[in-house]
Amino acid sequence: MTLASVLIVAAALIGIGLYGALSQQSFVMLMMGLELMLNGGLLAVIGLWANTMGGAPEGQLLAIIIMAVMAVDMAIGFALVTAVYRKRQADVTESLTTMKH
Amino acid sequence: MGLTDLLFFALSAVAIVSGWRVFATDSMVRASFLLLLSFVAVGLIIVMLAAPYIGVATIFMMTVEMMVMALFMVMFMMNPAGLNPMMMVHQHRFSIVAGVLAFAGLTVAILFTSFPGIPVDPAAPVVHDLGIELLGPSMLIFETAGVTLLATMIGSVILSSRSGRFGLADQGSRPPGLEPDGEPAGRQPEQGGGGHHHHHH
Amino acid sequence: MELIAALLLLLFLSVGFAGAALADGMLPALISGQARPSWRRPIAEAARLLQTQPIRTEAPDALLWFLAPALYLALAIIGLAVIPFGPGLVTIPSEVGIVVWGSCEALTIVAVFMFGWSANAPLPLIGAYRYVAIALPAMLISMFVLIGAALPAESLGFTEIVEAQRTVWNVVRQPAGLILFLMLGLAISLRGPFDYADPADLAGGTTADVSGPALLAWKIARLAMLVSVSAVTATAFLGGYLGPILPGFVWFLLKTALVLVVLVAAGNLFARVPPARMMGVIWTMLLPLSFLMLLAVGLELLLWG
Structure with a gap:
């Protein structure tokens, strides 16, 4: 379990998450992609903390902040999905074309 | 191994x-x-x-x-039970390329970087240290996360509550249409309601 | 030491499970005034279920349906594994025992939802939905109450929490906390007033379309979780293995048995209220109460700790 292997796993999760966030039409599936990217980020942060920082607690603090970001992402994401669904009866990104103009 | x-x-x-x-x-x-x-x-x-x-x-x-x-x-x-095949994607090829590129780029960066090798001491009280850090030197950062979460709670309640800025909740709670912009699926409520009297001649 | 603890865990789980099955079968009869209820009833019930014909629903998610009882049982065992059975007798010594237990609670909700959803039938899905709505806030309450139990120990590990109760048990510090935690116990072992997943008013809810050995597996997992949550209650609030004269393990067993009997009795004596009303009670009364308990413990430790 070297640092490089941990980081490569994290990179794979970020890559899959990016694919999901860019390709999915449904809002909730799109949010899953974002969560997967944050998951990879979390793993990379802890991997770096455990192997390069000698246990300085600030690394764990950053991980806690990432978890808070995940929670904010989910809560606001679902609130927006609810609002959009009420307004447009829609759950896919294509239905929000008016936001382009 | x-x-x-x-x-x-x-x-x-x-x-x-x-x-x-x-x-x-x-x-x-x-x-x-x-x-x-x-x-x-x-x-x-x-x-x-x-x-x-x-x-x-x-x-x-x-x-x-x-x-x-x-x-x-x-x-x-739709289809929460997964009884039908589901592939709801757009810009699919671009996304695959972006994902693969992100993975490849990060992997190359990882393999060509020399990280400082200072592993954490297995005997270190990491949980204790984290607690002291959270409520000591980094308290402001931690509190900022707390306030952000509070703002999130208020924001999501405003966005999704019944009398939010997108109108009353039950006003829009119709099932989705059978085709785009079509009539809502399911049984339609009768127009006029029960209290309306019809005139017969 | 950990090996001994693991063996003790198996022993404890078997004894506790047998006790739970007996209590579950006999207490309702005792409460209703029968003088000599039969202890063979649970065994007869198990034998009957083993011979019952298994049924299927249309297009279920067979894998998740099969795995949900196993996940439920595994969570009960993991919960027991972080609890000390005696001084130094813990299967997986963890300095974050409370968080591990919290994860077990949360994953239990997932297991129940999985079980209800994967049947692909209306009543199980309604049961699963109702259960998630009630159990998620109930789990939040239990976590606040457990933080109140961890404050005097200045640690998240169960061993430290027990040692910190040498002066005074946590039940004295937060008596309402014990009651709130017992409610969580009812919720995650799916019984009585908090059984919103498979109650009779939904014709069995999550178990409406399960029969035979699969239903038996689900019931076994429920009883195992009952043992587990009783053990956690005894550890976090009643001083765990602490006690005079008798060895620690015996005290722990006695306290767990006491909590288990209280839980089974409560499940039979209290009625279930409609889910919407229970939601209101949980969010507007019980959750603030758990904050108050946490505040009280914090102030006590700050002023006199």
């Missing part, structure tokens, strides 16, 4: 494969359970990386999040 390495590779395989299957399964509820499995595997890897609190807290938090996500899936999505 020791037992730790074997365990690490197994958990990594679970994390990556289930992360990929999230976007390849037909049921969105199954997708959220797969994402949860990926998070649990990452959480266990984090525990192995000498950060027990962060790892277990990740599992705890993500379980609750994915549970809520599964609920929303059943509420909003």
Whole structure:
């Protein structure tokens, strides 16, 4: 379990998450992609903390902040999905074309 | 290769494969359970990386999040049981290329960087240190996260509550149309209501 | 030491499970005034279920349906594994025991939802939905109450929490906390007033379309979780293995048995209220109460700790 292997796993999760966030039409599936990217980020942060920082607690603090970001992402994401669904009866990104103009 | 390495590779395989299957399964509820499995595997890897609190807290938090996500899936999505094939994607080729490029770029960066090798001392009281850090030197940062979460709660209540800025909740709570912009599916309420009197001649 | 603890865990789980099955079968009869209820009833019920014909629903998610009881049982065992059975007798010594237990609670909700959803039938899905709505806030309450139990120990590990109760048990510090935690116990072992997953008013809810050995597996997992949550309650609030004269393990067993009997009795004596009303009670009364308990413990430790 070297640092490089941990980081490569994290990179794979970020890559899959990016694919999901860019390709999915449904809002909730799109949010899953974002969560997967944050998951990879979390793993990379802890991997770096455990192997390069000698246990300085600030690394764990950053991980806690990432978890808070995940929670904010989910809560606001679902609130927006609810609002959009009420307004447009829609759950896919294509239905929000008016936001382009 | 020791037992730790074997365990690490197994958990990594679970994390990556289930992360990929999230976007390849037909049921969105199954997708959220797969994402949860990926998070649990990452959480266990984090525990192995000498950060027990962060790892277990990740599992705890993500379980609750994915549970809520599964609920929303059943509420909003068609085909929650995965009885029909589902592939709802746009700009698919571009996304695959972007994902692969991100992975390849990051991997190259990882392999060509020399990281300082100062591993954490296995005997260090990491959980205790984290607690002291959170409520000591980094208290302001921690509190900022708390205030952000409070703002999130208020924001999501405003966005989704009954009398939000997008109108009354029950006003828009119609089922989606059978075709785009079509009549809502299901039984239609009768026009005029029960209190309306018709005139007969 | 950990090996001994693991063996003790198996012993404890078997004894506790047998006790739970007996209590579950006999207490309702005792409460209703029968003088000599039969202890063979649970065994007869198990034998009957083993011979019952298994049924299927249309297009279920067979894998998740099969795995949900196993996950439920595994969570009960993991919960027991972080609890000390005696001084130094713990299967998986963890300095974040409370968080591990919290994850077990949260994953239990997932297991129940999985079980209800994967049947692909209306009543199980309604049961699963109702259960998640009630159990998620109930789990939040239990976590606040457990933080109140961890404050005096200045640690998240169960061993430290027990040692910190040498002066005074946590039940004295937060009596309402014990009651709130017992409610969580009812919720995650799916019984009585908090059984919103498979109650009779939904014709069995999550178990409406399960029969035979699969139903038996689910019931076994439920009882195992009952043992587990009783053990956690005894550890976090009643001083765990602490006690005079008798060895620690015996005290732990006695306290767990006491909590288990209280839980089974409560499940039979209290009625279930409609889910919407229970939601209101949980969010507007019980959750603030758990904050108050946490505040009280914090102030006590700050002023006199």
